[in-house]
Amino acid sequence: MTTAKSGYPVPVAELLPQARHLVTQLGRMPSRNQLMTELRIGAPKAREILEHLADGQRVKAANPGGLHVVTDPAPAETEPAETHDDEPAEPERESAEAEQVTESEAVPAEESEPVGGAVSEPITVDADLAKLADEQPVKPVAVWPVMLLALPAFVAIWSGWVGLGQLTGFGIVHPLPGIADGFAINTAITLPIGVETYAAYALRVWLSGQVPAKARRFAKYSALGSLALGALGQIAFHLMKAAGMTEAPWLITAGVACLPVAVLGMGAGLAHLIRDTHREVQR
Template identity: 80%
Template sequence: MTAAKSAYPVPVDELLPQARDLATELGRTPSRNQLMTTLRIGAPKAREILERLAEETPAKASNPAGLHVVTEPTQTHDDNPADTQSESTEVEPMAESEPVPAEESEPVGGTVSEPITAAADPDKPADDQAVKSVAVWPVMLLALPAFVAIWSGWVGLGQLTGFGIVHPLPGIADGFAINTAITLPIGVETYAAYALRVWLSGQVPPRARRFAKYSALGSLALGALGQIAFHLMKAAGMTEAPWLITAAVACLPVAVLGMGAGLAHLIKDNHREVQR
């Protein structure tokens, strides 16, 4: 059987003989989609041809399986190639309800269940699975003797460089006194630990991370030099530090304040940029 010519529009009377030939080849009444594909026509003409074929042939003779044509509401379409191409994708009347995909179908038991999370596969890389947190208590055990040694070293160095007992509230609390030597271990070592945490966290911008990296390494190096200076002077029996060491140690509180404020501003500025 030859398909219809490409001339538009083609009258239904000219298409009927081709539709009858197609019905003879199939042994039954062709479906709407088959008529649309074979004759290259739109849905309205295919429905009209089906109605004409149904009038000419008894339903059981032309359709032994007992199938019937389901007509759809008439819509206005222009017989042009664009409509033919878009309408040729319509579903056949026989398949009014398409099977629902497995993931959209109702779960067993008729209740909606939570998404099933796949169990961890031991063969998968470690980064694809939940990483078990590492215990922190060994770090505290290691830091305790280091803290005692560093504290005593900084306090001793502070006493050799002029740090000592002061009364910060004269006239208010004359009996309140504080040894300013404790400001060295608290300031230098605390900032070093904080900057090290910021550097290794990976949660700060590149500028803040770079600043934290170099300032943390610098603070640790200053702490090591301070410990070396104190123990050398202590072993030599010195009661006062040379003026160069005294000048350097006197600048440490100011340096720690500047580095801490700078790092805090860099981190805060990044949070503002992210919010924008």
């Protein structure tokens, strides 16, 4: 169960139904970190929701069967039955009823069974609250080993895209003629920067779980498509390099020439979908 972030803080009263639904799913009291993750709230608001849930559990524990007192209706006045004895029968009946009432009142509340014969189990709310209070925020896993592992792949991918760009017509250009004639740039570097950087960012958006569902789906398919295009580009470059080719075939040249435009369109579309936090389509 996930909740989209909003520009305004959500009141606790609106979050309580979601928290109770989470309790039903888990079968127990959720932890503070679980509430923070599922409801996208901070630690103070998560503690306040836990207090409300604990109060509700105490009420259920005090009256587990939902019992209420039902008073017997007043007995209808009836005429005394005729008797041939000298002593009336009403005093004996009243004394018998008094003894029954005394015996029923003498039964302690702990020994009485709820309706239906079901025995309620004690709910250890205080123990759960103490456990939640002792929990500490989980320390995030370090990501620097991943960066170290990705460095060799980055060098190989960069060289492959630059070499493919040179085989397909990318090269040195002067982007500011008449303004800075000495300024030159090799357009082949736009391929690894555009395709691979977008793939890494779209992958992050897809796996974060902090964007609307529509943006998450778009990021998923565009990231997988970018990674597939990157793999095809590396394969094409190494095959042509091994064959000693100095120019790429026109089909490969046409496809590589369209990559910057495709990256621009996917990046702009993903940016608009990420900012659309007011609507979230659930499927």
